[in-house]
Amino acid sequence: MSSRAISKTVVKRLPVYLRILDNLILRDVEIVSSRELSLESGFSAEQIRKDLAYFGAFGTRGTGYNAVFLRDKLLEIIGLDKKTRVIVIGAGHLGKALTRHNMQKNPYVDIIAVFDRDRAVIGQEIGKIRVLPFEQVSAVIREQKIKVALIAVTASSAQMVVDEIVRHGVTAILNFAPVKLDVPEGVHVQDSDLTIDLQSLIYYSTAEEERLSRLQKRSAESRSQKMLELE
Amino acid sequence: MSSRAISKTVVKRLPVYLRILDNLILRDVEIVSSRELSLESGFSAEQIRKDLAYFGAFGTRGTGYNAVFLRDKLLEIIGLDKKTRVIVIGAGHLGKALTRHNMQKNPYVDIIAVFDRDRAVIGQEIGKIRVLPFEQVSAVIREQKIKVALIAVTASSAQMVVDEIVRHGVTAILNFAPVKLDVPEGVHVQDSDLTIDLQSLIYYSTAEEERLSRLQKRSAESRSQKMLELE
DNA sequence: TAGATTGTTAATCGATTAACAATC
């Protein structure tokens, strides 16, 4: 317990650095400074240096970071130096799209299988992956030592699905179902709720100033109301 | 400028409260306490009370919150009391899935149109929505006064797409493309990068303790190395 | 009145930014 764990906010930024470095390497950039990484990522240069410093000293003072070296270090840090085997639960529109998306755009992961309960979709192919009946999930998790799962099922079945896959060894879950999942200590859940993202965005689409001034007026009113009551 | 704007972290939680209240109302719950909302959401009761307090006093001391009343207040606060018109740019797998997903699961938004550049997908139907050529985007934005857009195009075309739609009046963007978008002051971008979410999750799938102890050992080594050098 | 729960202020915690010595 000597050094505290790396915070989630830091871990969330590491793949952004990785993506930027991958792009720079494609463009044959050899050396990159924290300032340049800042411009590409939108995070401050100080923050980037500090984030990297949690894991070691990867740069050269006066010069910057070697792009390939830093990329490789990041792969190692995140755990992407070997391909990660992932399963997808739920072969609806979202599950299918997530499967295809990751097969095409995420070279660091291997989608091993997709599972569903619905007879209508079982046996269908997504890319080269055949949708399997959910009953087979435990066998696949155990045989392939799967640690990571994407959940793209309905809110009502998500908890049951999670109980089952966690029981067989899954420790990291990317959850697209709109529910809070209960998991034992040591299992990590990351929520990705598209509906919530969109709704919180809508907050900003309606003139914030207008809404806020409306609300300020109201609280001002209730405040003077209270004043009067106190007098 | 008297009272500061509501922070993003708060705004991000509001739709969660909304979803929980919607569910409670379906189950005919009339009164709910911050403690119960805490159990359903995973956020602390104090935090929930504080979040709501930014916008007014909606509860009754000693009793709790009226579910319907609070739900309606939240709809008003977020800006969902009227249906929001949204467009989707990009009719690939992800764009299609996002469109269907929101049509089915998000009663507070209206997907007005989906746009793409690719002749192969133009004219296709997603649910009841026909994919339109991207050239028509400016006309639709102006005619329907669209403020909110989902971007599900490639990294390389995202910036161009955003420049165009912002020019015609879009002020809030949910961006699924893996790039940092440049937008003028007043335009709000929310990034949702599935690849990054999955990669940061993978960090937690490989025994964090192991990785951290490995790194600690290393930094300890380099520290004692430095010590030696200093002696 | 007693018990419960809100709304709000104060205390704590954690994350970001500023600053700068180290060093290429």
Added chain:
DNA sequence: TAGATTGTTAATCGATTAACAATC
């Protein structure tokens, strides 16, 4: 050496939690 940029410590800022008076 002069200029640049890292790695790291200190200062600031913001968000969460604790505490409690207000009040149903």
